Amino acid sequence: MKVFNTTAVCIPSKHYMVDISEKVEEIKKLVDGGKYFTINRARQYGKTTTLTALRKKLESTYMVLSLDFQSIGADVFENEAFFSQAMARIIIDCHEFEKIEIPEETITALAMLNEASPEKIKLDDFFRIMKRWINKSDRGVVLIIDEVDSATNNQVFLDFLAGLRDLYIGRETDGIPAFQSVILAGVTDVKHLKMKIRPDKEHKENSPWNIAEPFNVDMSLSEPGIRGMLDEYESDHNTGMCTDEVARKIHDYTNGYPFLVSRICQLIDTDICSSIGKEAAWTCDGVEEAVKKIITESNTLFDSLMSKLKNYERLKLQLRRILLQGETIEYLPDNKEQEQLMMFGFITRSNDNTIVVANRIFEMRLYKYYIGESKFSEEMRGNALDNKPEFIKNGELDIPLIMKRFIETQKYIRNLNDEEAERKFIEEEGREKFLTYLSPILNGTGTYSIEEQTRTRKRMDIVIHYLGKRYIIELKIWHGEKYNSAGEKQIIEYLDYWNLDTGYMLSFSFNKKKIPGVKKIQIGEKILYEGIV
Numbered sequence: 001m002k003v004f005n006t007t008a009v010c011i012p013s014k015h016y017m018v019d020i021s022e023k024v025e026e027i028k029k030l031v032d033g034g035k036y037f038t039i040n041r042a043r044q045y046g047k048t049t050t051l052t053a054l055r056k057k058l059e060s061t062y063m064v065l066s067l068d069f070q071s072i073g074a075d076v077f078e079n080e081a082f083f084s085q086a087m088a089r090i091i092i093d094c095h096e097f098e099k100i101e102i103p104e105e106t107i108t109a110l111a112m113l114n115e116a117s118p119e120k121i122k123l124d125d126f127f128r129i130m131k132r133w134i135n136k137s138d139r140g141v142v143l144i145i146d147e148v149d150s151a152t153n154n155q156v157f158l159d160f161l162a163g164l165r166d167l168y169i170g171r172e173t174d175g176i177p178a179f180q181s182v183i184l185a186g187v188t189d190v191k192h193l194k195m196k197i198r199p200d201k202e203h204k205e206n207s208p209w210n211i212a213e214p215f216n217v218d219m220s221l222s223e224p225g226i227r228g229m230l231d232e233y234e235s236d237h238n239t240g241m242c243t244d245e246v247a248r249k250i251h252d253y254t255n256g257y258p259f260l261v262s263r264i265c266q267l268i269d270t271d272i273c274s275s276i277g278k279e280a281a282w283t284c285d286g287v288e289e290a291v292k293k294i295i296t297e298s299n300t301l302f303d304s305l306m307s308k309l310k311n312y313e314r315l316k317l318q319l320r321r322i323l324l325q326g327e328t329i330e331y332l333p334d335n336k337e338q339e340q341l342m343m344f345g346f347i348t349r350s351n352d353n354t355i356v357v358a359n360r361i362f363e364m365r366l367y368k369y370y371i372g373e374s375k376f377s378e379e380m381r382g383n384a385l386d387n388k389p390e391f392i393k394n395g396e397l398d399i400p401l402i403m404k405r406f407i408e409t410q411k412y413i414r415n416l417n418d419e420e421a422e423r424k425f426i427e428e429e430g431r432e433k434f435l436t437y438l439s440p441i442l443n444g445t446g447t448y449s450i451e452e453q454t455r456t457r458k459r460m461d462i463v464i465h466y467l468g469k470r471y472i473i474e475l476k477i478w479h480g481e482k483y484n485s486a487g488e489k490q491i492i493e494y495l496d497y498w499n500l501d502t503g504y505m506l507s508f509s510f511n512k513k514k515i516p517g518v519k520k521i522q523i524g525e526k527i528l529y530e531g532i533v
Contacts, residue, residue, distance in 0.1 A: 001236065004266035006259055006299075010049045016233050016265065018225040018258075020046070024053045026217045031058060031142055031181040035213035036168055038148075039185040042345025042358075043304045044259035046219055047185045051146055054183075062180055063101065063141045065094060070147035077154040081118035084126040088114040106133040123156075127163050131177045140180030149186040161190060161208040168211050184209075187343060220256030223247050233265075234282075241282035249287040255348070255359035259301050264290040288465050292447050295364045302365060308344050309369070315341055320370055322347075322357065323450075324432050326457040331355050360449050367450070371436050376429070380436040383409045391441055395467050399504045403473075403531035404518045406437050406506075410533050430508040430533065431460055431475050442466060459487070461494065470498060478509035478532070492526050506531040 005015040027050070030037055041047050055064050067090050076086040088110040094100040095107055109129045113121065134141050143164075151157040170176030184190060190209045227247035234243055254260040267290040272281040280286065309316040318337050321327040331349045332338055338355055341347045346362065347355045357363040371377065387405045391398050410433065435448075442448060446466030454461040457477070464471040474491045491503045509532055518531040 002232075004262050004269055006044075006262045006266055008048065009052050010046075010262075011052075016229050017049070018221045018229045018261070020050060020053060020225075023050065023217055023219060024057050027054055027183075028057055030213060030215075031062070031183075033213075034171075034180055036164065036179075036182040036209075036211055037184075037213040037215045038189055038209070039183060039215055039219075040187065040189040040343065041219055042343070043187060044301045045345065046221075046258035048146055049258075050219060051144055051183070051185055055144065058142055061139070063137055063139045064144065065091065065100065065141060066144040066146070067091075067094070068146045069150040072150070074150075077151060077156045079118070080123040080156055080159060081121035083156045083160065084121050084123055085114045085116075085118070087126055088129075103133060103136065123159055123163060127167065130179075131167070134179065135177040142181045142183070143179045144183045144185070146185045148184045148190060149188045158208050165208060165211050189343065219258075221251075221254075221258055221261050222256060223251040226250055226256075226261060229265075233269075237278065239278040239282040241279075245284055246282060246287060249284045253287065253291050253360045257345075257359050257361075260294070260359065260361050263294055263299070267293055285468055288447070291361060291364070292465075294361060295368060295447065296444075305344065305346065305362070305365075306369065308346075312340065315344075315346070319346060319357070319366060322355070323363065323366060323455070324370060324435075325428055326431075326455050326460060328456060329355050356452060363452075364447060364449050367435065367448075368439070371432075371439050374432055374436050376433050376436050380409070380433055381440045384437045384440045388441055396469060397441070397446075397464065397466050397471060399464075399471055399473065400518050400520070400529045400531075402438070402441065403504065403506055403529065406434055407516050407518070407531055407533050409437070410516075430477075434475060434506065435462075438462075438464075459490075461491075470500065471504065472498060472500065473504040473506060475506050476508070478507045478514065488523060488528060488530075491528065492523055495526055501525070502527045502529070504529045504531070506533065508533045 002014060002016050005011075005017070010017045027039075031054075039047055039050070051066065055066050058064050067087075072086050072090070076082050091100075091102065092107060092110050092114070095102040106129060109132070113125055113129065130141075148157075151160075164179070164182055167176065167178035168182075171178035224247075227243050230241065230243040230247055233239075234241055250261055250264050254264065264287060268281050268286050271293065272286050272289050275281075276286075276289075281289075309319070314337050318329070318341065322329060329338075331353050338347070341355070342349075345358055346366075348358045350356045357366065374380075383405070387401075391402050391405075438448065442464065446464060448462050448464045451461040451463060454474075459474065459476045462473045462475065464473065472491065472494055474487060474494075476487055487505060487507075491505060495501070495503045503526065505528060507530065514532050516532050518529055521528050521530060
């Protein structure tokens with residue numbers, strides 16, 4: 001029986017997986033066109049699975065040489081002789097263990113290269129062997145190298161790329177034998193590597209891969225693709241799930257990030273089915289239970305992401321501006337911080353040419369990270385935990401009381417006579433404080449997310465999920481009665497969308513005449529609790 005997989009490569013005969021044949025066909029067109037290109041995607045974005053499927057697709061037409069730089073040590077890149085000999089050994093192993101059909105004379109030449117004295121070896125010796133093999137082959141030779149990140153930060157790798165580029169140019173201009181296609185895969189785009197290649201260790205930007213064709217294949221998993229995977233699972237297990245609804249929910253949380261899609265399904269299939277039964281598990285509520293587990297677990301993806309925030313302070317600050325301060329940041333193609341955030345998988349480019357967090361699960365995890373680091377963490381968590389027992393009644397959250405207690409903790413430290421201090425509190429600190437206050441109340445039982453289109457300096461809508469119930473709280477800055485009425489109308493529309501009768505609004509006000517507190521108002525058939533800080 002198949003299972004869901006989140007480690008290494010996914011294999012169709014063993015694992016439930018989204019059909020990626022159309023994506024593979026798109027990539028094959030680049031290979032057929034003789035293109036050299038890179039596949040750069042974030043960690044666990046399905047690169048290796050895609051390359052494996054691509055290799056099988058190409059093998060009927062081409063000779064495919066598929067290598068993995070992660071399997072070789074750093075000392076290999078010390079000089080061109082060591083590198084050339086390592087490449088020779090890898091290719092010999094491909095012939096011996098993977099049964100790649102390589103002519104014996106080529107294998108003999110590679111073996112001699114490997115055994116030669118390093119002082120006599122140049123990188124050109126390796127390329128000469130490759131050219132002779134390609135020239136005699138009755139099929140085009142495709143070179144695939146996975147995990148090229150392992151080769152970065154050294155001159156030898158640049159020289160290797162330059163050699164591949166020379167082959168490509170020679171093929172186009174003079175008919176010199178060259179690889180049909182070269183595919184480099186990894187997180188880092190080799191076009192933008194900063195290498196320490198000068199004796200004085202000065203950083204220099206190099207682009208030895210300027211022949212590369214842009215790679216625009218969307219490798220995220222679509223909602224119909226997820227549904228197809230769930231249909232296959234359903235035919236095997238008969239859970240009674242509505243695959244349309246569950247696929248839509250999974251895509252809503254993940255935006256098609258392959259690891260997250262598989263991890264949600266994996267958790268439902270194992271943990272959640274075991275605890276509540278398969279019929280209840282394979283529902284939208286089951287998806288939310290899986291998400292709750294994911295955003296608190298330690299896994300290889302989050303370990304990698306969070307290490308980037310620790311090592312790249314400027315990236316951390318830019319994400320914080322988006323999430324906690326509600327800044328709308330324009331997408332800038334030449335901005336290095338944005339480029340790195342996209343490369344690592346944190347952000348994506350929206351339809352309105354701004355940058356947004358890549359998916360809701362990342363956003364929820366990042367909020368936990370920033371709230372945990374908040375300078376208000378100890379103070380606000382302590383205040384919240386002191387009152388936590390009275391916030392939960394019969395399994396439901398008492399949101400009006402939560403707002404009331406939060407307002408009480410803030411009204412004595414406000415400085416209404418200092419306009420600059422007030423603006424800082426409202427625009428930079430107010431929402432951070434409330435989220436910090438809310439976090440320990442939900443901890444371990446509920447989750448919250450922020451509606452993307454409302455995360456601005458003026459407004460933020462929080463959607464809380466707690467024991468199967470949903471609560472909508474709008475956080476906003478007070479801009480007068482007219483603006484407040486518009487906000488009330490917006491939240492009523494939002495309640496209609498979620499089929500809820502009660503909503504909540506927490507306003508941070510500059511107006512000295514506004515009295516802090518919470519009031520209940522009736523708007524048509526809806527109830528709205530409005531809090532003023």
